[in-house]
Amino acid sequence: xxxxxxxxxxxxxxxxxxxxxxxxxxxxxxxxxxxxxxxxxxxxxxxxxxxxxxxxxxxxxxxxxxxxxxxxxxxxxxxxxxxxxxxxxxxxxxxxxxxxxxxxxxxxxxxxxxxxxxxxxxxxxxxxxxxxxxxxxxxxxxxxxxxxxxxxxxxxxxxxxxxxxxxxxxxxxxxxxxxxxxxxxxxxxxxxxxxxxxxxxxxxxxxxxxxxxxxxxxxxxxxxxxxxxxxxxxxxxxxxxxxxxxxxxxxxxxxxxxxxxxxxxxxxxxxxxxxxxxxxxxxxxxxxxxxxxxxxxxxxxxxxxxxxxxxxxxxxxxxxxxxxxxxxxxxxxxxxxxxxxxxxxxxxxxx
Ligand code: NAD
Numbered sequence: 001x002x003x004x005x006x007x008x009x010x011x012x013x014x015x016x017x018x019x020x021x022x023x024x025x026x027x028x029x030x031x032x033x034x035x036x037x038x039x040x041x042x043x044x045x046x047x048x049x050x051x052x053x054x055x056x057x058x059x060x061x062x063x064x065x066x067x068x069x070x071x072x073x074x075x076x077x078x079x080x081x082x083x084x085x086x087x088x089x090x091x092x093x094x095x096x097x098x099x100x101x102x103x104x105x106x107x108x109x110x111x112x113x114x115x116x117x118x119x120x121x122x123x124x125x126x127x128x129x130x131x132x133x134x135x136x137x138x139x140x141x142x143x144x145x146x147x148x149x150x151x152x153x154x155x156x157x158x159x160x161x162x163x164x165x166x167x168x169x170x171x172x173x174x175x176x177x178x179x180x181x182x183x184x185x186x187x188x189x190x191x192x193x194x195x196x197x198x199x200x201x202x203x204x205x206x207x208x209x210x211x212x213x214x215x216x217x218x219x220x221x222x223x224x225x226x227x228x229x230x231x232x233x234x235x236x237x238x239x240x241x242x243x244x245x246x247x248x249x250x251x252x253x254x255x256x257x258x259x260x261x262x263x264x265x266x267x268x269x270x271x272x273x274x275x276x277x278x279x280x281x282x283x284x285x286x287x288x289x290x291x292x293x294x295x296x297x298x299x300x301x302x303x304x305x306x307x308x309x310x311x312x313x314x315x316x317x318x319x320x321x322x323x324x325x326x327x328x329x330x331x332x333x334x335x336x337x338x339x340x341x342x343x344x345x346x347x348x349x350x351x
Contacts, residue, residue: 005057005064010039011279012289013067019291019342020298026349029310039069062270068279071097108265110170111136113248120322121256127232133171134244159195164202172210182235185217259290259331262297273297287337290329317348
């Protein structure tokens with residue numbers, strides 16, 4: 001039995017992770033989900049939104065399934081971390097959000113976000129099948145931001161050869177395994193000549209080791225225009241952290257919205273699976289949230305650990321429910337709740 005740390009998170013997190021739990025149980029996958037508090041409930045009960053228990057559990061399981069966690073907009077909110085180094089000394093660090101703290105502390109250096117059409121999910125486009133690879137550890141998300149004076153703020157953008165090469169190589173290896181043919185490197189190297197220039201050059205150079213994959217490039221603004229005009233012409237996208245964050249929400253919008261877009265954060269020691277969407281405070285606690293993105297993130301986790309049978313069964317059950325269009329959440333044009341849609345998928349798994 002493979003143990004997995006389950007982090008329900010905030011807002012709609014507990015609702016969609018409950019759905020994932022029920023679906024894993026019905027699929028017969030050999031997973032044991034160990035629930036650990038994170039976010040606002042952890043803050044109330046343990047005095048910190050990211051307690052040591054989260055790291056302790058992931059150190060053992062090396063796998064996490066995470067619901068979204070809330071971060072206030074603006075202000076001086078920081079997540080404080082205290083961890084022991086190899087010599088037993090306490091190290092303290094701060095991060096702009098829980099998600100960023102986890103990605104950095106756990107060395108989750110790349111974020112994979114597949115975006116494709118599903119039958120039954122209405123969207124403006126057909127034949128979209130994109131693999132988005134987002135460098136996950138640096139860029140403007142370095143957390144190095146400060147007020148210079150009352151009227152001026154600055155943020156530091158970090159791009160390194162090491163992180164860019166590692167993300168590019170991961171993307172190319174992943175694409176090769178799936179026999180995908182084209183990776184587009186996304187940047188703004190015409191303006192950010194050194195930082196994005198380094199990211200672009202590193203990715204193009206790394207691509208030379210993969211003659212079976214065509215590696216080309218787009219400036220991020222041009223890419224956004226092309227994506228909303230002809231998304232079906234793109235195959236894989238490799239982006240620095242900030243553009244990756246923005247473009248993956250845009251891409252989710254191409255195929256039905258944030259309710260349908262899953263994701264995986266991959267590192268050398270462990271992996272954490274979470275939907276692209278956030279805590280959706282406007283619909284939290286109302287049994288409205290679409291559980292699909294969280295369920296597909298679970299499918300990615302199962303494939304990551306080689307549980308292909310259970311992953312295929314869950315995806316087939318979900319696809320059947322979508323195609324029938326009888327038990328869909330509101331964002332998909334239906335009237336079912338989170339629980340109703342989950343139950344319909346569970347029924348298909350048991351049939
Ligand atoms: P959001 O993704 O939470 O919501 C954007 C819109 O999409 C809302 O209208 C919401 O109702 C809808 N939506 C999102 N998920 C949905 C689902 N599963 N089913 C149906 N509709 C869904 O983005 P936001 O409002 O910008 O952010 C809210 C909070 O989430 C913020 O505190 C933000 O920091 C946090 N956030 C966390 C993560 C994470 O933990 N990885 C990621 C993104 C945002």
